[in-house]
Structure formats: C-alpha cells, structure tokens
Amino acid sequence: MQHHRPKIIDVARLAGVSTATVSRVLSNPQIVNAETRRLVEQAICETGYRPNQAARNLRHQRTGGVVALVPDLSNPFFSQILAGMAAVLAPAGYNLLIADTRTEGRGSLLRYAEPSRADGLIVLDGSLPADELTRRTPVVLACEWIPGFAAPRVKIDNRQAAILAVEHLIGLGHRRIAHVEGPAGNVLTEARLAGTRDALAAHGLPAPRVFAGDFSLDSGRHAATEWLALPITERPTAVFLASDAMACGFIGEVQHRGLKVPRDVSVMGFDDIELVSHMAPALSTIRQPREAIGRQAAHRLIARIAGDAQPDDTVLPVELVLRASTAPPAESD
Amino acid sequence: MQHHRPKIIDVARLAGVSTATVSRVLSNPQIVNAETRRLVEQAICETGYRPNQAARNLRHQRTGGVVALVPDLSNPFFSQILAGMAAVLAPAGYNLLIADTRTEGRGSLLRYAEPSRADGLIVLDGSLPADELTRRTPVVLACEWIPGFAAPRVKIDNRQAAILAVEHLIGLGHRRIAHVEGPAGNVLTEARLAGTRDALAAHGLPAPRVFAGDFSLDSGRHAATEWLALPITERPTAVFLASDAMACGFIGEVQHRGLKVPRDVSVMGFDDIELVSHMAPALSTIRQPREAIGRQAAHRLIARIAGDAQPDDTVLPVELVLRASTAPPAESD
DNA sequence: GCCCCTCTTGCAATCGATTACATAACTGCA
DNA sequence: TGCAGTTATGTAATCGATTGCAAGAGGGGC
Numbered sequence: 001m002q003h004h005r006p007k008i009i010d011v012a013r014l015a016g017v018s019t020a021t022v023s024r025v026l027s028n029p030q031i032v033n034a035e036t037r038r039l040v041e042q043a044i045c046e047t048g049y050r051p052n053q054a055a056r057n058l059r060h061q062r063t064g065g066v067v068a069l070v071p072d073l074s075n076p077f078f079s080q081i082l083a084g085m086a087a088v089l090a091p092a093g094y095n096l097l098i099a100d101t102r103t104e105g106r107g108s109l110l111r112y113a114e115p116s117r118a119d120g121l122i123v124l125d126g127s128l129p130a131d132e133l134t135r136r137t138p139v140v141l142a143c144e145w146i147p148g149f150a151a152p153r154v155k156i157d158n159r160q161a162a163i164l165a166v167e168h169l170i171g172l173g174h175r176r177i178a179h180v181e182g183p184a185g186n187v188l189t190e191a192r193l194a195g196t197r198d199a200l201a202a203h204g205l206p207a208p209r210v211f212a213g214d215f216s217l218d219s220g221r222h223a224a225t226e227w228l229a230l231p232i233t234e235r236p237t238a239v240f241l242a243s244d245a246m247a248c249g250f251i252g253e254v255q256h257r258g259l260k261v262p263r264d265v266s267v268m269g270f271d272d273i274e275l276v277s278h279m280a281p282a283l284s285t286i287r288q289p290r291e292a293i294g295r296q297a298a299h300r301l302i303a304r305i306a307g308d309a310q311p312d313d314t315v316l317p318v319e320l321v322l323r324a325s326t327a328p329p330a331e332s333d
Numbered sequence: 334m335q336h337h338r339p340k341i342i343d344v345a346r347l348a349g350v351s352t353a354t355v356s357r358v359l360s361n362p363q364i365v366n367a368e369t370r371r372l373v374e375q376a377i378c379e380t381g382y383r384p385n386q387a388a389r390n391l392r393h394q395r396t397g398g399v400v401a402l403v404p405d406l407s408n409p410f411f412s413q414i415l416a417g418m419a420a421v422l423a424p425a426g427y428n429l430l431i432a433d434t435r436t437e438g439r440g441s442l443l444r445y446a447e448p449s450r451a452d453g454l455i456v457l458d459g460s461l462p463a464d465e466l467t468r469r470t471p472v473v474l475a476c477e478w479i480p481g482f483a484a485p486r487v488k489i490d491n492r493q494a495a496i497l498a499v500e501h502l503i504g505l506g507h508r509r510i511a512h513v514e515g516p517a518g519n520v521l522t523e524a525r526l527a528g529t530r531d532a533l534a535a536h537g538l539p540a541p542r543v544f545a546g547d548f549s550l551d552s553g554r555h556a557a558t559e560w561l562a563l564p565i566t567e568r569p570t571a572v573f574l575a576s577d578a579m580a581c582g583f584i585g586e587v588q589h590r591g592l593k594v595p596r597d598v599s600v601m602g603f604d605d606i607e608l609v610s611h612m613a614p615a616l617s618t619i620r621q622p623r624e625a626i627g628r629q630a631a632h633r634l635i636a637r638i639a640g641d642a643q644p645d646d647t648v649l650p651v652e653l654v655l656r657a658s659t660a661p662p663a664e665s666d
Numbered sequence: 667g668c669c670c671c672t673c674t675t676g677c678a679a680t681c682g683a684t685t686a687c688a689t690a691a692c693t694g695c696a
Numbered sequence: 697t698g699c700a701g702t703t704a705t706g707t708a709a710t711c712g713a714t715t716g717c718a719a720g721a722g723g724g725g726c
Contacts, residue, residue: 005448008683018706023684033704050469053449054390055682058711063387067430074412074607079433086436095444096437097400097430100412103419104429109426115338116386116712136383217611223651252611274407275608278550278585341713355713366674390710391681449682473686 006047015043026051027030057116066094066301067118070142071125073100075215075245077271077290078124081142084294085122092302094119102123113137120301123151126187138304142188142297143288150311152300154293158188161286161318162195164242165268168284168320169238170203174266177205178236180223180246183214192242192270209236213246220249227265228257237329238266244273248285251325261326272321281324289316339380348376355364359384390449398428399634400451402478402663404458406433408548408578410604410623411457414475425635427452434458446470453634456484459520471637472660475630476621477520483644485633487626491521494619494651495528495573496535498601501617501653502571503536506661509600510538511569513556513579516547518608525575525603542569546579553582560598561590570598570662577602577609582618584658595660605654 012019014260017040025040026034032040046059057063066089070078086096099112112118113136126144133139133149169177179196182189196208211223220241227235227250241247247258247269251261261267261281269276272287296314350373357365358373365373376382390396399422403411419429432445445451446469454470459477466482468474474486502510506618512529515522519571529541544556553574560568560583580602584594594600594614602609605620629647 014566019683020685020707021705024638024705026686031704036704050447051449052391052682053444053447054394054396054683055449055711056385057387058385058391058682059684061387061711072412073406073415076409079407083436086433088436093503095432097432098406099428099430100415100419103416104423111386114383114386116384116388120407141621171548217607221611228502229491248608249611252613252615255613256615275581276711278554280585280588280613282585352713353676353678353715354674357675360714364674369674385712388681389714391683391712392714395680 005052006049008049009302011040011043011047011049014047015040044051044194061115062119064093064124065097065118066120066298067112068096068098068122068146069101069125069128070098071101071127071319072215073098073103075243076273076275077244077288080274080290081124081294081297084291085298086294087291088295088298088302092298094302100126113139119303122256122297122301127185138301140297140301140304142293146169147187152304152311152314154316156288156293156299156316156318158191159195159198160272162192163199164268164318164320165240165286166196166199167203168304168322169240169268169326170199170205172238172266172326174236174238175205175329176209176234176236176238178209178211178227178239180211180213180220180239180241180250182242184212189242191282196240208240213242215243215245217245217249220246221253222249224250224253224257228254228259233263238268238326240268240270242270244269244276244283244285246274247285247325248279251281253284262325263330265328266326268326272319284323284326285321287319289318289322292316338372338385339382341382341384344376344380344382346371346444347380348373354363367578392506394448396450397426398430398451399453399455399631400445401429401431401455402434402445402461403431404434404438404460405548406431408576409606409608409610410577410621413607413623414457414627414630417624418631419627420624420626421631421635422444425631427635434461447470453638455630455634460518471634473630473634473637476624478517480499480520485637485644485647487630487633487649489626489649490652491524492528492531494603495525496532497651497653498573498603498619499529499532500536501655502573502599502601502659504531504537505571505599505659507569507571508538508662509542509567509571511542511544511560513544513546513553513572513574513583515575517545522575529573541573546575548578550582553579554586555582557583557586557590561587561592568598571601571659572598573601573603575603577604577606577616577618579656580618581609581612584612584616594658596663599659599662601659605652610656617656617659618654620652620654622651625649 008019008022012022022040025037041273089096110132113121113133115137119140122184123141124143126146130146130149139151141151145153200208211226213223220320247267251267269285270282272285276283341352345355358370422429424582443465446454446466451470454472455476457476459479461478462599463482472484474484477484514526533541541620544559546552548554580600602616602618605618609616643646
C-alpha cells in the first residue's frame with residue numbers, strides 16, 4: 001500500500017537482508033550466495049524495484065550517457081553519423097542522446113557540458129563558443145571544428161574534397177564554374193570555398209562566382225534564382241554547391257523554370273545524402289563516410305573518457321560519386 | 334592547486350560562509366544579503382564552481398530533462414516536430430534530448446523510462462512494448478500510438494487524411510488507384526490503408542492494389558519497379574503513398590525509366606516534408622501540422638508531469654496540398 | 667530595559683545507492 | 697582444540713547539493 005517508488009531498503013527488508021546485499025545482487029551477483037540471491041531477486045520482482053539513476057550517478061560520478069550536439073537535425077546528413085556513434089557507444093555501455101543546437105537555446109546547451117550530466121560530448125557544430133567548453137566534460141569534434149579549441153577531431157579534408165569536385169567539372173570542359181557556399185563564418189564554408197578557388201587557379205581559370213547559401217534547401221533554390229537572373233553569356237555552365245540539400249533546391253528551381261540538368265547546367269553537390277541518388281537526375285556529389293565518421297568520433301570519445309587521448313585529427317577519405325547531374329557543357333567555345 | 338572539480342564547500346570556505354548560503358545564492362538570491370551575495374558570487378567565479386547535477390537531481394527528484402523517442406531520425410519528418418517540442422519545453426525549464434529507437438538497442442531504451450533519468454517521455458514510436466512503459470515516467474504519445482496503452486495522444490486523423498488524398502485522385506478522374514503502405518504492424522499503416530479502402534468503396538471503385546513499403550525512400554523506389562512491371566492496361570493511373578519519402582523514391586525510379594509524372598502516373602505523398610515542394614514535379618501531399626504536433630505534445634507532457642492530465646486524444650487537422658504531381662489520367666476510358 | 671519581529675545565516679538531516687572495512691560463520695589442517 | 701583462510705553479509709561513510717528548523721543580530725515600540 002505504499003504510494004512511493006520502492007527503494008533499495010524496501011527490497012532489503014522484504015528479502016530480510018541489508019541494502020548492501022541487494023546492491024551486490026544487482027552489480028556483482030556472483031559474490032552473493034545463490035540462495036540469498038534468489039530471495040533478493042524475488043523481492044525485486046515483487047516490489048517492482050528499479051534503481052534510482054540519480055543516486056547511482058552521484059555515487060559513481062558518471063552518467064552512462066553521451067550527448068551529441070548537432071547544428072540542424074532537419075538535415076538528414078547527420079542521421080547516419082549519429083547511427084554510427086550509437087553503434088559504437090551502445091556496446092560500450094553508453095546511451096547516446098542528441099540535442100539540436102538551433103532549437104535549444106544557446107545558453108542551455110552548455111548545461112550538457114557538465115560531467116554530472118553527460119560523460120562526454122560529441123560536438124558537430126563549430127559555432128559553439130570554445131571558452132565555454134574548456135575544462136569540462138571530455139569533448140570530441142566531428143565534421144566541423146572550433147578554431148583554437150584543442151580536442152580530438154574527426155573530419156574529412158574539405159579543401160581537397162572541393163578540389164576533387166571542381167576538377168571533375170573542369171575535366172568535363174567547364175570553364176565558368178560557380179560555387180554556392182555555406183553559411184558565413186562556418187569552417188566548412190571557408191575550406192570548401194578555398195578548395196574551389198585552388199582548383200580553378202591551378203588550371204588557370206578565373207575565380208569562381210560565389211553565391212551565398214547556408215546549406216539549406218531553400219538557400220539553394222535562392223541561389224538558382226540568382227543564377228537564372230544572369231545573362232546567358234555570363235551564366236556559369238557548372239555549379240558546385242557546398243551541400244546536397246542546396247543542390248536539391250537548386251535543381252528543383254532550375255527545372256521549375258523549364259531548364260534541364262545537366263543539359264543547361266551541371267550540378268555537383270556535397271555529402272551524398274541518401275535522397276540524392278533517387279532524384280532525377282541523380283546527383284553527382286562528394287561522398288562523406290558518414291557512418292565511419294560517427295564510429296570514429298565515438299571511439300575517440302571513449303578513449304578520451306578513459307583519459308589516454310591526444311587532441312589530434314582523424315581525417316577520413318571522401319569519394320567522388322559521379323551520377324547524372326554533370327556533363328560536358330552544351331557548346332564548347 | 335586542487336585537481337578535483339570545486340564543490341560547494343570549496344566555495345563556501347573561500348567566501349567564509351556555509352554551504353547553505355552558497356546554495357541560496359544560486360537558487361534564491363534575493364533572500365541573501367547583498368554584500369554576502371557579492372562575496373559568494375566572487376568565490377564562485379574564482380573557483381569556477383559549477384553545481385553537480387547528479388546531486389541536485391537526487392535531492393530534487395527531478396532531472397529537468399525530457400526524452401523524445403523517435404523511430405527514425407534519418408526521416409526529416411521528425412525534425413520539425415522536435416523543434417516544436419523544444420520551443421515549448423525550453424521556456425518551461427526542460428531540456429529536450431532525443432534518442433533513436435532504431436539505432437539504440439530496444440533494451441537500453443527503457444532505461445530512459447525512469448523518473449530518475451528523465452522527467453517525462455514523448456514517444457513517437459508505436460512499436461514500443463506497452464507493458465514496459467507502464468507506471469513509470471509520465472508519457473505522451475505523438476503521431477503514432479501504442480494500442481492498449483493509456484496515455485495522452487497527439488495525432489492527426491490518419492484515416493480521414495487518406496480519404497482526403499484518395500478523393501482528390503478520384504476527383505481527377507482516376508479509377509485504378511494503388512496504395513503503397515507503411516511497415517507491417519504499424520498503426521499508421523493500418524489507418525491510412527483503411528482510409529484508402531473507404532474512399533474507393535464509397536465511390537464504388539475496386540479495392541486498391543497495395544504495394545508493400547516501410548516509409549523509406551528505398552521502399553518507394555522498389556514499389557515503383559513493381560508498378561512498372563505491370564502490364565500497361567493493369568497499371569494504376571494514380572498512386573497514393575503513405576509517406577513523402579516513399580513518394581520521392583517512387584517518382585525518382587519512374588523518371589529514371591523514362592516515364593513522366595504526372596503524365597504517366599499521378600503521385601500523392603503524405604507528410605509534406607520540406608523537400609517535396611522543391612522537387613520536379615513538386616509533390617501533391619497531405620500536410621501534417623508538424624510544429625503544432627510537437628508543441629501540443631510538449632504541452633500535454635508538461636501538464637501530465639504536473640499531474641493533472643487525462644489520457645485523451647488531441648487530434649490536429651491536416652491539409653490537402655495540391656502541387657504538380659497529380660493530374661487527370663492520360664486517356665479516359 | 668524588555669519584548670517582539672524581521673532579516674540573515676548556520677546546522678544537520680536528507681535524497682538513494684555504493685562500497686571499504688569489519689565481522690561472523692564455516693572449513694580444513696596441525 | 698586452536699588457528700589460518702575463505703566466504704557471505706552487515707555497518708556506516710560517502711557522493712554533493714538542498715532545505716526545514718533554529719538561532720543570532722538588529723530595529724522599533726512601549
């Protein structure tokens with residue numbers, strides 16, 4: 001007739017033992033006598049006892065949880081990374097919890113950066129303030145990184161990846177190549193733009209026309225309207241966009257206006273999210289090894305929690321995926 | 334020269350007060366003398382003290398966190414719902430944490446269903462075992478629901494929504510209409526199929542041909558290959574798919590094989606995820622009020638945590654969104 | 667000068683589990 | 697019988713913050 005949740009002492013009393021014994025049955029069964037163990041287990045069933053996690057966390061000084069800070073959950077780019085993390089963390093005894101840095105207020109986010117809240121943090125958002133993160137919970141950075149913040153990073157070589165993409169377009173014969181960049185201030189934006197510039201310069205081509213973007217579908221659509229507004233003779237014949245989501249928006253708008261891809265414009269994306277292989281035309285893009293990024297980040301974090309990790313980089317290889325959205329330019333000049 | 338994290342007692346000693354006073358400065362500043370407060374605040378700064386959450390949770394018997402259990406984070410359908418939740422939960426003092434029921438092991442999921450881990454649970458996955466959820470943390474169901482599990486539900490009328498979709502196709506003149514359903518055993522699958530059947534029967538049309546699916550893009554593509562394998566005279570002229578993701582896959586495959594939408598087949602989706610308005614052709618679909626679903630679910634949960642909630646349903650209205658993927662059938666017979 | 671009231675602050679119990687240490691019971695061997 | 701060694705269990709301190717209760721200080725009225 002007790003209304004409160006049963007505590008360990010309720011179980012102990014029912015089984016006629018001390019709380020210590022009950023605790024041992026739960027965490028170290030083999031050191032308890034078989035008969036006693038049976039008694040305690042039965043008492044646990046009867047009372048429906050479930051250990052209080054807060055008390056356990058306080059005592060153990062660990063939470064058994066890892067929090068991933070994601071800049072934008074609506075971007076399907078992240079889901080496979082998260083799956084990779086969970087695949088490594090679960091067997092190691094950690095729960096993966098996810099928080100969206102956009103929807104949660106900036107301030108409340110740092111509440112996660114507490115050892116008493118999470119055993120570790122995987123940060124996928126490079127715009128978080130470095131100084132707030134310092135000297136707290138172990139942190140690993142993945143995909144994006146925070147300049148001046150020393151922590152293990154798991155990433156790709158964004159500059160090289162952009163070079164790969166642009167050289168493909170150059171190889172097809174394009175000479176006027178545009179870039180749609182990511183949000184201002186983002187480290188990926190810088191790196192991918194730099195790679196684009198490098199590749200063009202290396203081939204003696206003019207600097208790219210750059211359209212603003214923010215990785216979102218809608219910003220890709222907007223870039224398309226700007227591209228469409230250019231006189232035909234000035235229009236870049238190929239566009240390299242810093243995310244697949246933007247490439248989708250770009251192609252959608254271009255097609256909506258009656259033009260065809262790749263006949264009228266070649267389009268390269270970045271990320272290789274699942275969707276883009278099913279589009280018409282299927283998108284040529286740079287594949288990031290998302291699952292591997294997640295797994296590596298989780299491994300690095302576990303190592304760091306154990307205390308033996310160095311703040312160095314793990315750089316994973318990308319892959320150029322050629323599909324149907326890129327082709328030689330219509331007329332060669 | 335202390336290596337350990339500062340505790341409240343370290344602050345108290347430095348400021349020359351008791352731990353009680355430090356605690357009050359943090360939680361109830363106005364009852365502390367201004368000068369004492371200043372002293373304590375300075376000591377907090379100097380030591381870099383941050384309260385231990387585990388201890389606080391144990392004492393308060395609350396965690397300040399709410400966990401959302403999502404069946405598939407890679408589906409962008411959920412992100413806006415989660416944003417809606419966070420928008421309501423944050424001002425109410427709750428953090429929103431998200432877990433993917435696919436990637437986390439089934440067993441470890443129920444660890445979240447503990448009052449000592451989370452103050453509440455928003456379940457978006459109807460396939461979780463009801464008996465495990467009972468008598469634990471307050472639960473609210475959203476979108477999907479668990480048969481036989483009494484909890485507040487926030488949902489749409491899926492059957493009515495399917496009727497809306499199919500009647501649109503019938504109104505365009507289609508008579509052979511197919512349905513691509515969701516995963517077996519899912520409550521949404523049943524409801525949307527039932528609505529499809531109802532609408533056709535109400536208009537004296539034959540029962541729909543049903544293709545298997547699981548809401549995923551790839552299963553939509555697969556349904557398209559089955560559709561394409563049918564003799565032209567038997568092919569349904571319109572297809573209603575139980576998710577937008579499947580509709581994307583379906584259209585992609587159909588276009589890939591050289592057919593055109595809606596010329597050769599009309600396609601209706603379900604959900605109205607952001608992407609589908611940018612596709613070519615833009616998808617006609619059923620819009621779920623995703624943000625509102627999230628907000629309502631959060632409100633219901635907060636009420637339930639406060640203790641005064643009834644396990645009744647909140648049903649939100651859907652909207653028929655007509656775009657370019659549906660048109661009258663090519664030849665009328 | 668005395669009493670009451672308000673404002674501040676400290677003391678110590680408390681949240682619920684874990685675990686180092688102590689102790690008791692039992693075995694086996696000299 | 698006595699002692700060392702092993703096994704099983706209980707006692708009580710501990711994790712770190714919160715908060716009810718008590719008490720001291722200071723002010724005002726009579």
